[in-house]
Amino acid sequence: MEEKSTIIIGAGIAGLSAGCYGQMNDYHTLIFEMHNELGGCCTSWKRAGYTIDGCFHYLTGSGPGQVFYPIWEELGALQGRTIVDPEEYARIEGKDGKAFIVYADIDRLEQHMKDLAPEDNEVIEAFINGIRIMMNFPMPVEKPQELYSPIDGLKMGLRMLPFLGFYRKFGNVTIQDYAHRFKNPFLRQAFLHIVNLQNRPDFPLLGQLQVLAWMHQKSAGYPVGGSLAFAHALGRRYLDLGGKIHYEARVAKILVENDRAVGVRLADGCELRSDTVIYTGDGHHVIFDMLGGKYINGRIQGYYERLPITPPIIHIGLGVARSFEGIPYSATGTDFPLEEPITVGDHKHERLCVRIYNFDPTLAPAGKTMLKVYFATDYAYWKKVKQDPERYEMEKEQIADQVVAALDRRYPGLAAQVEMRDVATPVTFEHYTGNWQGSFMGWQTSTKTLIMRMSKTLPGLKNFYLAGKWVEPGGGVPTAAMSGRNVTQIICQQDNRPFITTFLASSQQLTSTNNTFGV
Ligand SMILES: Cc1cc2nc3c(=O)[nH]c(=O)nc-3n(C[C@H](O)[C@H](O)[C@H](O)COP(=O)(O)OP(=O)(O)OC[C@H]3O[C@@H](n4cnc5c(N)ncnc54)[C@H](O)[C@@H]3O)c2cc1C
Incomplete structure (x- = not known):
């Protein structure tokens, strides 16, 4: 050859x-x-004895x-x-402490949603049924469409045929659209936060159903x-x-x-x-x-x-001298409302989502835990602030202060246990990976x-x-x-x-x- x-x-x-x-x-x-x-x-990076994980919530195809x-x-x-499969995909809390727990097991999820909102049985069943349907969805990953012969195209068409009706029904539905179908005020609000990145209510429902199907099938776990x-x-x-x-x-x-x-x-x-x-x-x-x-x-x-583009983020890693025992592994974390909003750049965030890495002992010394919080933010803002190095560092510190204070209210005593803080902005992501506007x-x-x-x-x-x-x-x-x-x-x-x-x-x-x- x-x-x-x-x-x-x-x-x-x-x-x-x-x-x-x-x-x-x-x-x-x-x-x-x-x-x-x-x-x-x-990627991941090391700080003061902790490893800050910069990527995985879950790995599709882990099983x-x-x-x-x-x-x-x-x-x-x-x-x-070693792969750990999450017990929960997400935990979304309301002001009164009530939680919408997006269990990875969909039978458990269905029961939990029905307990929260019995008046929404029909909408819940359609949602759960959608997850079941997506379990068999034939993702065309085996070869690029550029190489499809007419026979390949025909075969793929036939594999897709049973999903056509379902696609017609849900193909244009966003998370926001679906959230509005719930009568229950708590679920209607909480459902909007099912996608981890803030400001993304326009995320397609089908994408979410697919992820939950993989979670249930134990093929979207976390690689330890x-x-x-x-x-x-x-x-x-x-x-x-x-x-x-x-x-x-x-x-x-x-x-x-x-x-x-x-x-x-x-x-x-x-x-x-x-x-x-x-x-x-x-x-x-x-x-x-x-x-x-x-x-x-x-x-x-x-x-x-x-x-x-996927909004760039400000990424806060914390090393905490605490074990967080008993808190189940949630793929995207615990999302809760803030008593005081957190200001990031020009935007005030009313909620915070924290990921507690108690499921990966390799990221922290024994008995300690790595935590991660991130917010969608504006690239142009950080690009400008970066021109003044002192202000850039000060703003990062202020954000870390606000995050620690908010976490301390949610997990009392946490502020005194923080041993390491690390803040990365869209400019950091741009610097290390060269990606446009720091998008990941x-x-x-x-x-x-x-x-x-x-x-x-x-x-x-x-x-x-x-x-x-x-x-x-x-x-x-x-x-x-x-x-x-x-x-x-x-x-x-x-x-x-x-x-x-x-x-x-x-x-x-x-x-x-x-x-x-x-x-
Ligand atoms: C916080 C966060 C959470 C995420 N969560 C998940 C998740 O849960 N699941 C998931 O699947 N994905 C997740 N991702 C996304 C995932 O990490 C990326 O989409 C994926 O790794 C992109 O890979 P890539 O090879 O396309 O590009 P990149 O990772 O951007 O790789 C491009 C490489 O090219 C190099 N490069 C660029 N220009 C040049 C040049 N001119 N010369 C030489 N080298 C160059 C860069 O340095 C870089 O190493 C997450 C990412 C982040 C940051």
Whole structure:
């Protein structure tokens, strides 16, 4: 087979995945990562004896039977890893202490919702039924739509057929729309907060039903050790497959000759050539800056002008000398109303959602716990404040003060137990990952983007591919991995090679197989 080389930009999940699948298919791959660490947004960092986890609420495909599970096996991400499945997806409290507990077990959830709001039996049953239906929804992850033959299209159409009516009924329904269907005032209000990120009542109901279906099926658990340990497993797999990563190597330019990508120029001026270039960093930067907006069409222009991005966040990590025993593991945390609003930038937040990592002992010394709180916030605000370093630090401290005071009211005595505080803003996320406006999930999930497919190539530019969250609306770790896999499938097809995958059996023995999927 002809030897071919691939340069991959970025050692986040999409880049590592593209690297692993490239190596499995006999491409010589090389990853350039601008940071001194891999993982991108799938990361954790250490402070004063604590590990602050910067990513996972849950990992889709953490359990067998879910479509992403074989991908994690191929990438060596789950072998030997402990997964904890949440008892609750979320806990949403009202002013009087009443709680809407979104249990992961849907029979328990149904009973709990009916106890809270017997007058809403019908709406509750329709909601629970929706979760049941989504348990069998055939997510098309096995190969990119670009490679669908007419037969593949037909097969997929047939698999989707039973869901058509359901999709017609709920495809355009948002969380806000559905919340209004409840008569019970508490449930109507609480349901709005089922999606963790504040200011997202327009989140599509179908997306939420899907997540709850995975939770019930125990295929959206948390990998103990946290996000960076998870990313390291992919990194190890990549290196074992013969790949190479160059750290602190920022790619400044895509080299193009006759409308073909032929390599990259690094920030230090060094140039390297390859047959193919895969870019997994920020989409806006590569399209408009690195390639000067030359390879674009109206559709791509429209995304960047009109599609909302997942709001950037301010992320507060706390190390607390307390064990929080008896508090069940909630995937997104406990969301409660504040006696005094917390001011973040120009916005006052009336509620706070805290995630208590008592389910991962690796993140804190014995008997202590890592806590995390975050708020959606405005990138432009933080970009401006950052110009005045003293004010930037002061505002971060003020936010941490407000969060600690609010948590102390909810968990008395907590303020005196705080040993470590760490605040990251959208500018921090932008600095470490290069993502547009510090967004960590790319395009926002909405009723429009839920089934949207974006091209992984740019019009008029050959041998150049995009992978990662800027071409996979909704973002997230599994779609980033799928994206790296899909791009390799496209390249293999281009080069007339069969797409081969290998996986690590639990015995760590390398097993070879053809594409594990069957479309
Ligand atoms: C607080 C938080 C919570 C989250 N919760 C979840 C969750 O529960 N479940 C889930 O699935 N996902 C979650 N995510 C999202 C998930 O982490 C991301 O969507 C995913 O990791 C994105 O991967 P990626 O490879 O597409 O991009 P990135 O992680 O952004 O990787 C891009 C990489 O490219 C590098 N790079 C960029 N430009 C260059 C350049 N010019 N030269 C060299 N290198 C470059 C960057 O440094 C980075 O390492 C969360 C993220 C955050 C921050």
